[in-house]
Amino acid sequence: MTDTLSAPAAPSFEGSAPASAPIAQERHIVTAIPGPASQALHERRLAVVSAGVGTALPVYIDRAHDAIVVDVDGNHFIDLGGGIGVMGVGHTNDAVVAAVQEQVAKVTHTLFTVTPYEPYVRVAELLVQHTPGDHAKKVVLVNSGAEALENAVKIARKHTGRAGVAVLDHGYHGRTNLTMAMNFKAMPYNLGFGPFASNIYHAPSSYPFHDGLSGAEAAKRTISYLEKRVGAADLACLVAEPVQGEGGFIVPAEGYLVALQEWCTANGVVFIADEVQSGVARTGAYYASEHFGLVPDMITTAKGIAGGMVLAGVVGRAEIMDSSHAGGLGGTYGGNPVACAAAIAVFEQIEQRDLLGQAKRIESVLKPLLLELQAKHPSIGDVRGMGAMLAIEFVDPETHEPDAAIVSRAVAAAAQQGVLLLSAGTYGNVIRFLPALTISDELLREAVGVLDAALSA
Numbered sequence: 166m167t168d169t170l171s172a173p174a175a176p177s178f179e180g181s182a183p184a185s186a187p188i189a190q191e192r193h194i195v196t197a198i199p200g201p202a203s204q205a206l207h208e209r210r211l212a213v214v215s216a217g218v219g220t221a222l223p224v225y226i227d228r229a230h231d232a233i234v235v236d237v238d239g240n241h242f243i244d245l246g247g248g249i250g251v252m253g254v255g256h257t258n259d260a261v262v263a264a265v266q267e268q269v270a271k272v273t274h275t276l277f278t279v280t281p282y283e284p285y286v287r288v289a290e291l292l293v294q295h296t297p298g299d300h301a302k303k304v305v306l307v308n309s310g311a312e313a314l315e316n317a318v319k320i321a322r323k324h325t326g327r328a329g330v331a332v333l334d335h336g337y338h339g340r341t342n343l344t345m346a347m348n349f350k351a352m353p354y355n356l357g358f359g360p361f362a363s364n365i366y367h368a369p370s371s372y373p374f375h376d377g378l379s380g381a382e383a384a385k386r387t388i389s390y391l392e393k394r395v396g397a398a399d400l401a402c403l404v405a406e407p408v409q410g411e412g413g414f415i416v417p418a419e420g421y422l423v424a425l426q427e428w429c430t431a432n433g434v435v436f437i438a439d440e441v442q443s444g445v446a447r448t449g450a451y452y453a454s455e456h457f458g459l460v461p462d463m464i465t466t467a468k469g470i471a472g473g474m475v476l477a478g479v480v481g482r483a484e485i486m487d488s489s490h491a492g493g494l495g496g497t498y499g500g501n502p503v504a505c506a507a508a509i510a511v512f513e514q515i516e517q518r519d520l521l522g523q524a525k526r527i528e529s530v531l532k533p534l535l536l537e538l539q540a541k542h543p544s545i546g547d548v549r550g551m552g553a554m555l556a557i558e559f560v561d562p563e564t565h566e567p568d569a570a571i572v573s574r575a576v577a578a579a580a581q582q583g584v585l586l587l588s589a590g591t592y593g594n595v596i597r598f599l600p601a602l603t604i605s606d607e608l609l610r611e612a613v614g615v616l617d618a619a620l621s622a
């Protein structure tokens with residue numbers, strides 16, 4: 166690892182090392198989990214941080230590189246969550262760090278709508294280039310996935326002059342008022358936080374493992390529901406995640422999404438692919454829409470786009486994206502120059518290190534390991550996903566009833582052994598894998614071995 170960081174004085178945690186110390190790509194546990202320094206930080210946190218901000222694991226991270234995160238007690242964890250799919254290029258990717266360092270010393274903020282700068286334009290060019298379809302496209306950059314969804318819906322409404330927004334069961338779109346209304350799951354996202362935005366219509370989706378429907382059957386059910394319940398003429402847009410993220414990495418049945426897009430196109434409904442989780446090389450394509458033959462009218466992107474810096478965007482058909490009057494879109498920090506510099510480095514890394522190929526490699530290594538795991542543990546009902554976006558769903562082998570308890574136990578036990586796993590799923594019964602696209606085969610094998618032992622215990 167070449168590291169150009171000049172470290173500030175190290176904070177006085179037990180396991181803390183200067184930021185310039187190399188981080189071995191190894192799992193290494195030296196204390197109980199959480200360790201004493203994490204426990205002390207957690208007490209400070211509980212006194213001052215809102216209880217509404219949850220904690221999956223009270224292990225405080227000091228530094229990280231590639232697929233390994235190191236906590237304040239010096240424990241090295243294999244990170245299979247990547248901050249929920251954000252760290253596709255790996256933690257502290259050298260090129261991203263260098264790009265951020267260079268930009269932060271040049272200019273950190275002017276507000277693009279006041280006095281613009283080149284990196285925003287470059288990111289827009291890259292998004293236009295790497296999203297499906299050869300049509301004219303335009304972009305707006307914002308700060309978070311939820312904000313991207315807010316803008317996509319806003320633009321679709323302005324373009325169509327219609328109010329209705331269709332979303333799918335098991336979908337997740339964010340924590341702002343509009344996006345809460347678009348989420349499927351009330352707990353923990355929505356409960357008690359209303360009133361919610363109106364004109365949002367939740368339609369049945371495709372969940373092959375549970376509904377057994379073909380793509381055509383599921384699409385017919387979705388479309389007929391929307392036609393009866395709303396009427397296409399009142400719909401501005403339909404928002405769908407090509408692979409549903411929080412819902413449990415649900416890959417819809419073949420032909421489902423294309424049928425929805427065709428119906429949208431025939432009825433003047435803007436088809437929006439929410440690729441906040443599935444985008445930016447995660448599934449082995451720049452955007453997962455490609456796998457399904459989709460050419461969305463708009464795509465929302467965030468998470469993996471800027472190597473952990475704060476950036477999100479909407480890219481869409483030029484005539485739709487231009488439907489807002491000047492000044493209608495934007496925000497103080499949207500398309501911040503430092504975040505844009507990081508995103509440009511991420512796109513360069515995708516090319517230089519063949520991260521699309523790496524995502525496919527991860528699928529070819531991890532999926533067979535997960536299928537082996539399924540053969541050993543009958544509670545694993547389904548192994549699914551694409552590229553480096555894979556998941557296993559736990560059910561009662563006889564009844565197919567979701568089994569969330571086994572997931573919480575396995576995730577907790579794996580953390581004790583130095584493997585960070587994320588749960589997911591409408592029923593909390595899914596373990597999802599979102600590793601750095603650069604993770605080695607060895608670390609993947611080792612992590613699945615730890616999970617195997619956790620499930621056997």
Ligand SMILES: *Cc1c(COP(=O)(O)O)cnc(C)c1O
Pocket residue numbers: 308309310311312314337338339340406410411439440441442443467468
């Ligand atoms: C995470 C996520 C969002 C929300 O993104 P934030 O940056 O957390 O606001 C929206 N849609 C999908 C599919 C996501 O996975």
